[in-house]
Amino acid sequence: MTDKAPTAPKIALAPRTHTTPPAKFSHGVRKGNILQVAGQVGFLPAEEGRPPTLAGPTLREQTLQTLANVRAVLEEGGATWDDVMMLRVYLTDVDHFAEMNEIYDAYFEEQGLTQPPAARTTVYVGLPPGLLIEIDALAVLG
Amino acid sequence: MTDKAPTAPKIALAPRTHTTPPAKFSHGVRKGNILQVAGQVGFLPAEEGRPPTLAGPTLREQTLQTLANVRAVLEEGGATWDDVMMLRVYLTDVDHFAEMNEIYDAYFEEQGLTQPPAARTTVYVGLPPGLLIEIDALAVLG
Amino acid sequence: MTDKAPTAPKIALAPRTHTTPPAKFSHGVRKGNILQVAGQVGFLPAEEGRPPTLAGPTLREQTLQTLANVRAVLEEGGATWDDVMMLRVYLTDVDHFAEMNEIYDAYFEEQGLTQPPAARTTVYVGLPPGLLIEIDALAVLG
Numbered sequence: 466m467t468d469k470a471p472t473a474p475k476i477a478l479a480p481r482t483h484t485t486p487p488a489k490f491s492h493g494v495r496k497g498n499i500l501q502v503a504g505q506v507g508f509l510p511a512e513e514g515r516p517p518t519l520a521g522p523t524l525r526e527q528t529l530q531t532l533a534n535v536r537a538v539l540e541e542g543g544a545t546w547d548d549v550m551m552l553r554v555y556l557t558d559v560d561h562f563a564e565m566n567e568i569y570d571a572y573f574e575e576q577g578l579t580q581p582p583a584a585r586t587t588v589y590v591g592l593p594p595g596l597l598i599e600i601d602a603l604a605v606l607g
Numbered sequence: 608m609t610d611k612a613p614t615a616p617k618i619a620l621a622p623r624t625h626t627t628p629p630a631k632f633s634h635g636v637r638k639g640n641i642l643q644v645a646g647q648v649g650f651l652p653a654e655e656g657r658p659p660t661l662a663g664p665t666l667r668e669q670t671l672q673t674l675a676n677v678r679a680v681l682e683e684g685g686a687t688w689d690d691v692m693m694l695r696v697y698l699t700d701v702d703h704f705a706e707m708n709e710i711y712d713a714y715f716e717e718q719g720l721t722q723p724p725a726a727r728t729t730v731y732v733g734l735p736p737g738l739l740i741e742i743d744a745l746a747v748l749g
Numbered sequence: 750m751t752d753k754a755p756t757a758p759k760i761a762l763a764p765r766t767h768t769t770p771p772a773k774f775s776h777g778v779r780k781g782n783i784l785q786v787a788g789q790v791g792f793l794p795a796e797e798g799r800p801p802t803l804a805g806p807t808l809r810e811q812t813l814q815t816l817a818n819v820r821a822v823l824e825e826g827g828a829t830w831d832d833v834m835m836l837r838v839y840l841t842d843v844d845h846f847a848e849m850n851e852i853y854d855a856y857f858e859e860q861g862l863t864q865p866p867a868a869r870t871t872v873y874v875g876l877p878p879g880l881l882i883e884i885d886a887l888a889v890l891g
Contacts, residue, residue, distance in 0.1 A: 472891055473891060474864065475834070475864040475889075476865065477866075487846075487850055488850035488854050489857045489858070489866045490836070490868060490869035491865050491866050491867065491868050491869075494834050494865060494867060496832075496889045497782075497889065498639075499834060501834040501868045501887065502868060503868035503869050503870060504869070504870030504871065504872070547617065548638075550617070550638060550643040551636075551645075551745075552632070553870070555870075555872050559734075559735055559736070562629075566629055569630050570630050574631070581617055581619030581633050582619075582631045582632050583632060584632060584635055584636050584643045584644060585628075585633075585645050586646030586695070587646065588646070588697050588732040588733070588734065588741065589732055589733030590732050590733070590873055591872070591873030592843075592873065593843055594843070599872065601835075601868070601870045603643070603835075605617075605639065605641050607614055607615065689759065692778050693778075693785045693885075694774070701875055701876075701878070708771055708772035711772050711773065712772050715773045716773070723759055723760065723761030723778060724761075724773045725774060725775065725778060725785075726774060726775050726776065726777055726778050726785045726786060726787035726885070727774035727775075727787050728787060728788030728837070728885045729788065730839050730874040730876065730883065731875030732874050745785070747759075747780045
């Protein structure tokens with residue numbers, strides 16, 4: 466007997482709505498009760514033959530689409546917002562903080578969480594042109 | 608029998624010293640043996656009727672207060688520095704790296720760790736005006 | 750009976766090839782089945798009496814050395830790329846994204862993964878002069 470956990474496979478989480486990643490990474494992975502969502506941005510659901518397309522140029526459009534994309538990966542892995550421990554929010558402009566918080570709070574109000582909200586870190590970085598927000602998530606299921 | 612872990616609640620960690628977060632997120636959450644601390648900054652312990660107030664304008668003041676704030680969340684969740692796996696340090700200025708390391712090392716020297724120090728990543732980002740440092744932490748208890 | 754996991758020690762992961770960290774942090778730590786790799790950069794294997802030295806000035810040299818350094822920490826902890834859940838890639842220039850992806854994909858093609866690739870977030874930050882890339886990793890073993 467050792468304290469080694471039973472071997473769990475690593476499962477790729479690739480919602481059908483999602484565009485193909487630009488490199489060999491997964492939109493999400495789950496192994497045992499740990500689920501990691503890759504950095505999501507405000508791309509609309511994929512359509513064949515169309516390149517990745519932003520939900521729109523505004524912070525509101527991109528934030529809501531980004532959160533929808535994070536949620537789709539969580540659901541693909543059998544998780545919900547209630548399982549999320551940490552959200553990392555990357556903005557490009559400090560002046561977007563207050564508006565992002567308003568959108569964020571209204572969004573989670575609607576999601577009907579039954580457990581405490583996740584922890585969060587928000588920092589201001591560079592992102593590819595046109596992108597105003599990126600979010601990734603760590604969840605623990607069970 | 609499955610390898611599903613027993614259901615553990617997600618517990619919000621909100622030290623009484625902490626200011627209210629500016630959005631619907633938790634200063635920390637614990638679920639089972641995983642504890643995540645949200646990005647902490649150099650705010651002094653909350654006082655009723657006073658808005659969040661920095662410990663001071665200097666890197667030293669803010670780094671020490673930020674570490675104290677991370678520690679308070681860890682303790683609220685039953686963890687100590689020894690349980691911390693990863694610290695993410697966000698600075699605003701590359702020129703602050705050496706001084707932050709001095710303060711960091713002296714601080715942890717005083718904490719009397721009994722286990723190896725956490726891993727760490729330091730990057731340089733934008734933060735709201737006046738903030739020189741932000742730190743978050745992932746801990747595994749037990 | 751409680752649902753408390755058996756106590757696992759936190760083990761520092763310090764490959765002999767690695768330069769000494771500039772502060773009291775570990776290049777990697779493992780506790781139970783969780784392994785965290787600290788932010789790695791493109792430093793060549795350490796040589797006594799030589800300060801930390803970059804593999805070269807180019808994105809290609811630094812990316813490949815950085816990935817080798819992440820891998821060395823994983824292996825020190827008994828893990829492989831297959832165990833990695835999340836890679837955080839920090840670049841300094843948005844214009845490096847496409848080239849980094851090419852290098853990244855070719856590298857992982859050669860690694861012969863048997864499980865899905867890790868999730869990933871890439872953001873653009875400041876790094877100390879000369880550094881073009883930094884990468885850290887979270888792995889779940891077993």
